[in-house]
Amino acid sequence: MWQLAQRSKELWHGLADREGPWEAVEWQRTGSLLLASNSEEAGKLEAQAECLKAAGVQAEMISASAVAKLEPSLSIPAEGGGMLVENDAQINGRNSAFLLLNICRVLAQDAGGEFDCKFGEGVTGLEMDGDGGVVGVTTSAGRRITATRAVVIAGGAWSSDFLAQQLKDNRWKGVIAPRMGQLLALTPPTDMPALTRGVMEMSYSKHYQEVGRKSAEGSPADESAPDITFTATTSASGELLLGSSRQFSGFESSAGLETTAAILKRAAEFMPSLSASAAAVSTLLAGGSPEEWSDGLVRTGPRPWAATGLPFVGPIPGHPRLYIAAGHEGSGLTLAPVTAEIIEGYISNGGTNVAGAEALAPEFLLK
Structure with a gap:
């Protein structure tokens, strides 16, 4: 996941730089501190810092006194410590969502098309051909929308149960x-x-x-x-x-x-x-x-x-033109650009060359 997060940060950086001003998304290169409250946690945190450094992330383990010097508002026990990642950045989630919507509109216009958000009009069903390929969706407004290239299920916490119902595949239930x-x-x-x-x-x-924290009922x-x-x-x-x-x-x-x-x-x-x-x-x-x-x-x-501990990003086996991008939990904002890059690769090229993306493929995660 660190590879994907790093790639996504690069993409965010490019989006903010291109669409600017950066103030619009409140881009702040604040750095981050992960805190340990005791010696046991400090030991685990030091091991985690080494793993991050091996993955190319600039991470440094510092003492509790160094934490207090960097951030005087914090107080942790002397046997604790912190992991400092100075290159981390943060953005405003709401502002960034509007930025992405605007980028979609601009790209559609540049391509001679149209980007139409139907907020408040939920998808109620998938339409499939005889081979299980998705050809469109139906909505709560009674509308039928044809899918000329693909349908991407990006419904957050609602995604897997929707797929279980529509595909009649209980492997998706509750995942x-x-x-x-x-x-x-x-x-x-x-x-x-x-x-x-x-x-x-x-x-x-x-x-x-x-x-895998699932009960027998899924x-x-x-x-x-x-x-x-x-x-x-x-x-x-x-x-x-x-x-x-x-x-x-x-x-x-x-x-x-x-x-x-x-x-x-x-x-x-x-x-x-x-x-x-x-x-x-x-x-x-x-x-x-x-x-x-x-x-x-x-x-x-x-x-x-x-349930797998990883988001599902990629094509859904047995159903051509159907993809999923869901299950990111608290990392959705961080991973949004790289998720889009992965899905675009599958749709346009039949695969993706994003390093680490294979671990998120439904074909792998549903085994």
């Missing part, structure tokens, strides 16, 4: 599922030193190492409570973005203040300046007045978790 989560956006406390890098605790990375392992891991970054506009929670609760929102309080409590363990904010939310919960919290915004939605 991509919603994992609901929260992200908080708030004004940094006035006494908090500015956070200049993207930071997260080491356990955050475990979410990209969980492979659904993710049950989690009655959200899993909370600390992440923090500062947007270009100065908002403090805090995360995060993950919970297998179907498509039910996990936007309760209990989850918000848990995120703030965990964040305060790494950023002491947030202690007052965490205490204020806990007080509201204890008083039964959760609706009174107004110190920040809560963003919530379903991340498309993949």
Whole structure:
């Protein structure tokens, strides 16, 4: 995945540079810090840093005191440490989505065609020929849209169950599922030193190492409570973005203040300046007045978790002209350009030369 992430970063860099200005997507070369809270985590983090360096990523293991010097708002135990990746960058997800839509419109116009987004009009079915090849789709508006070259299923957490139903192939049932989560956006406390890098605790990375967590029924392992891991970054506009929670609760929102309080409590363990904010939310919960919290915004939605631990990107076996690009969970924004490059290669050339793409092929992942 590191190869793909590096390639995608190159593509993002090119898109932002070509379409500009970079400010439109809030491109920030902030660097990142992955934090270890104890000696055991520090040892694992050091091994991870070596793996990244072997993959061509500039990663450096630093001490807890060096972490505090780089980011004075952070506090971790002396036996901990951090992995510093100075070349990491971040962008604004919403702004970047609009940029990609605009690029699609421009490319279509340049080719003498038209790019038409039918927001609010969901696909309800696939139309296939006698050989299983996809020839079009039907929509909730009763429209039939012909596929002259391809259909790409990019429906996030809804993708695999849709395919299971349409293709009558239970191998797809539940292999991509919603994992609901929260992200908080708030004004940094006035006494908090500015956070200049993207930071997260080491356990955050475990979410990209969980492979095959499926029950016999094909659904993710049950989690009655959200899993909370600390992440923090500062947007270009100065908002403090805090995360995060993950919970297998179907498509039910996990936007309760209990989850918000848990995120703030965990964040305060790494950023002491947030202690007052965490205490204020806990007080509201204890008083039964959760609706009174107004110190920040809560963003919530379903991340498309993949049972294989990897997204599905490529052609769907046995069904010519049908492709999938789904299951990226929290890496969708990072991997969006390289995902498009892989799919374009399959459609235009019958294959892809993107290094590492073969590991994401449905033919390989569904075995």
